[in-house]
Amino acid sequence: MHDICAAPMAGRRERKKQRTREALVDAAFRLFQEKGFDATTVEEIADEVDVSSRTFFRYFASKEDVVLTFQEEQFTTMLEALSSRPAAEPVLTALRNAAVSVIRACENGQYGFDPERFGCIQQMMESSPAVFGRSLEHGQKKQSEITRIIAERMGVDPAADLRPHVMAGLANCAFHSAFEVLAAGVAKTDRFSEVVDEVFAVMEDELAYRSEKETATG
Amino acid sequence: MHDICAAPMAGRRERKKQRTREALVDAAFRLFQEKGFDATTVEEIADEVDVSSRTFFRYFASKEDVVLTFQEEQFTTMLEALSSRPAAEPVLTALRNAAVSVIRACENGQYGFDPERFGCIQQMMESSPAVFGRSLEHGQKKQSEITRIIAERMGVDPAADLRPHVMAGLANCAFHSAFEVLAAGVAKTDRFSEVVDEVFAVMEDELAYRSEKETATG
DNA sequence: CCAAAACTGTCATGCTGTGACACATGTCGT
DNA sequence: ACGACATGTGTCACAGCATGACAGTTTTGG
Known part of the structure; x- marks a missing residue:
């Protein structure tokens, strides 16, 4: 809670979040290119990264x-x-x-x-x-x-x-x-x-x- | 099916459709102004005109x-x-x-x-x-x-x-x-x-x- | 008046997005 | 290392938008 240094990679948790986020983006773009944007569902993207759809929406509005x-x-x-x-x-x-x-x-x-x-x-x-x-x-x-x-x-x-x-x-x-x-x-x-x-x-x-x-x- | 005259008010059916459409628009704008666009649901609009939500989507995409x-x-x-x-x-x-x-x-x-x-x-x-x-x-x-x-x-x-x-x-x-x-x-x-x-x-x-x-x- | 066309309602369904709650994991002070 | 706290995640439930399918009703036109 001290916020001593605002470094981008504070702890393990931050890194994990970053990885999940990138994985979601990667999966999303892969699927978008394969099947098109509209034909790709959020669930498919989430499944690809093995997280729940709910989690997807915690990263992207x-x-x-x-x-x-x-x-x-x-x-x-x-x-x-x-x-x-x-x-x-x-x-x-x-x-x-x-x-x-x-x-x-x-x-x-x-x-x-x-x-x-x-x-x-x-x-x-x-x-x-x-x-x-x-x-x-x-x-x-x-x-x-x-x-x-x-x-x-x-x-x-x-x-x-x-x-x-x-x-x-x-x-x-x-x-x-x-x-x-x-x-x-x-x-x-x-x-x-x-x-x-x-x-x-x-x-x-x-x-x-x-x-x-x-x-x-x- | 002859399409003799392309007049806007051909038959009763056309008139009825027009009336429904206008009623939907009126109801929609009234509700939008009352409660805001986002807070107004399609069902509410349809109910106001006494048609089903499905019908609403037959008039508006x-x-x-x-x-x-x-x-x-x-x-x-x-x-x-x-x-x-x-x-x-x-x-x-x-x-x-x-x-x-x-x-x-x-x-x-x-x-x-x-x-x-x-x-x-x-x-x-x-x-x-x-x-x-x-x-x-x-x-x-x-x-x-x-x-x-x-x-x-x-x-x-x-x-x-x-x-x-x-x-x-x-x-x-x-x-x-x-x-x-x-x-x-x-x-x-x-x-x-x-x-x-x-x-x-x-x-x-x-x-x-x-x-x-x-x-x-x- | 009857048959075809068009309109509507009901039902079922899929997808997006959100709130609530419990559980697991990471973080920090001691 | 241990416990308290914060944070992230999964599950469940739910509302809303939008669409397809099918059956019932009205309108139209001959």
Whole structure:
């Protein structure tokens, strides 16, 4: 109860939990890839690791949560990347660079990311609406953290200024669009990072072009 | 079986179905507002109309579907508005005007929209993640229709050009951002239409501003 | 008025997710 | 090493969503 050191591997119990968790994730992804997300039941996943279904739900709030765990990791990494972008960069550029660099890291297996699993997630997003929906939801929930960082970078108060919120939304939007474009087969490449980069490019170009014209709001 | 006239009110059966459907929607929204979306069960809704739960699911694919029905209507109206925007307008301006006009119509009770129900939906989006998630999902699914119209307007092939996809994504994004901003209490107004308009304005201004600077992607 | 089509209710079933309680295991102070 | 306490797990029970199957009823149309 002293909490002397917040080390990740305190005792045996912690290690065991960690192992169980990883085993569950492994089993889940294996089954997801074999039979698809929807066709895989929580019971099957739990059986594979030889724990009860109840235990599964003590580790993950829902079946989708297994997948979202990785979104979470990527997201955290992205936030760090964003924070360390030079202050001289325009906001959208910083977002673009941060996003692209992290996704590239996933694809290349850097920082402990598993490229195969990354691909598997992409597949599931396309094939299972439930996963996709939860992912959108998760992204929206996490958007506030991006907003905070952007507001800091812009030197404005996020409670009184729309702009950081909208910019954070654009980042989220870029992800979704990239997914949609990839699923629709419109992109020339299969690399998610390149698609995201292109999407950002389109945003910048298209909106810049737009601003040359009149802003007739009538 | 002749299908001589495709009139909406063919026979008594059709009318009855329509009445049941409306009764279900009414009951659902009443209960949602009383007890909240999550606390309301399908059985309660069905009981209120004196039909079985099974019948409820013959009208709606899910509980969330009751709410999404209205999103659907608004969306359709928005597509029509978009199609009839003058071709001279830049794409984003057309999207902005189409979106704002439809939302204003909802708020003012035009075209048969119920402002009270519109407000109720807004409330539920904020309070129930399930509804919000499904709404995002739905929006993403419907995005392709916006894409098609925009592609037509731009005179490009949506199967080979990213731009219409990204622009459609921006429209979706504007909605989400508006919701988020509204829920966070950042906006100076409570009118959804005004918030959406502002969000579009920020997109245009901010990205135009950005384009003045260098596009250093390194 | 009768036969086909469509709608509904009932029943059975599967899956997700949660609460309660007992049992086993790990942890920590002494 | 031993006992007290905290924590994790299994089992059981349960509510809710959603779907398939089948039988009974109403509507439709000739």
